Amino acid sequence: MALSFNPRLVRGVSRCHAIVTAKMALAASCRDFSAAEKSTVIVNLNDNTGVATIQLNRPPVNSLNLQLLTDIKIALDKLQMKKDCRGMILTSSSPGIFCAGLDFMEMHNPQEGRAREFWRSLQEVWKMLYGSRLATIAAINGHSPAGGCLLSLTCDYRVMAQGKFMIGLNETLLGMVAPFWFQDTMTNTIGHREAEKALQLGLLYSGENALNVGLIDELVPPEKVMQTAQVQMQTWLKIPDLARRLTKEQMRGPTLQKFVQRQNEDVDQIMKFIMDSATQRSLGIYLNTLKHKQLTSV
Ligand SMILES: CC/C=C\C/C=C\CCCC/C=C/C(=O)SCCNC(=O)CCNC(=O)[C@H](O)C(C)(C)COP(=O)(O)OP(=O)(O)OC[C@H]1O[C@@H](n2cnc3c(N)ncnc32)[C@H](O)[C@@H]1OP(=O)(O)O
Secondary structure, three states: OOOOOOHHHHHHHHHHHOOOOOOOOOOOOEEEOOOOOOOOEEEEEEOOOOEEEEEEOOOOOOOEOHHHHHHHHHHHHHHHHOOOOOEEEEEEOOOEEOOOOEOHHHHOOOOHHHHHHHHHHHHHHHHHHHOOOOEEEEEEOEEEEOHHHHHHHOOOEEEEEOOOOEEEOOHHHHOOOOOHHHHHHHHHHHOHHHHHHHHHHOOOEEHHHHHHHOOOOEEEOHHHHHHHHHHHHHHHHOOOHHHHHHHHHHHHHHHHHHHHHHHHHHHHHHHHHHOOHHHHHHHHHHHHHHHOOOOOOO
């Protein structure tokens, strides 16, 4: 079967693989917790406030490949082991793009072993973030489709930048089905009826409409996103940690338990789906759509 081939995308990916690690000047009270020299995340912990920041740092669009997922997991592991860390703000080092979702190169004609590892890493990152003991806020400073939207939905609160940015689970537009745990995370946030529409139609919301349906909690000018997230974090950290954490556990527990029960089955289903030629054909068509910039938000 002939597959669509998008040279522009392939160029983008080889560039992505040459990972750029931004150097940050650290304030005296901040410690750099980045996973490694060539990490695709920048992590800082402010010792005075107990609030950490994880910046996705995989230009140009922070698409989630195996390395970025692994680096997020390492960073979270380290932060959650620090007793004095109480909150985490998730954002991007590239204003204009929070996260473009899963890296197409992990999905397009993958090796099965790598694809399994990739999917398990995504599951692990979701599970850690959704069940995190930390108060978590997504500072969504740009586009946030699909897997990017999922990452933000794992957080306790979402602040998004005003502008022409879009957010949503647009999987059906790719001819794909958002897995049940993507769907559950969305439904828990915006309710069943809105999630039914959003998921079936693959809706990408503008900031205003995302605010209207409760997909985000605040919409602010781009330069105020981080500051707003930090102010909001103080509200969350005023609550005694144990009470807040146990409440979160109770609210999210059933979704996490369902996920754990079906986690292996989910990997098998995804593998069957992604290794299928019809899936690869749809994906190829979508990649051409992306090339011609036909994505629009509602
Ligand atoms: C192994 C198992 C895997 C999968 C299982 C299969 C199915 C199960 C369910 C799947 C669930 C899927 C979840 C997803 O997240 S799929 C990804 C969906 N993402 C999108 O649809 C977003 C696509 N991107 C865009 O719309 C735009 O790029 C964006 C984010 C609005 C930014 O626009 P702009 O600033 O104009 O930048 P460009 O479009 O020019 O992009 C720059 C550069 O990046 C490349 N790129 C963009 N997105 C991705 C991506 N997701 N993966 C890899 N590369 C990406 C793009 O091609 C450009 O490359 P260039 O060479 O031109 O610089």
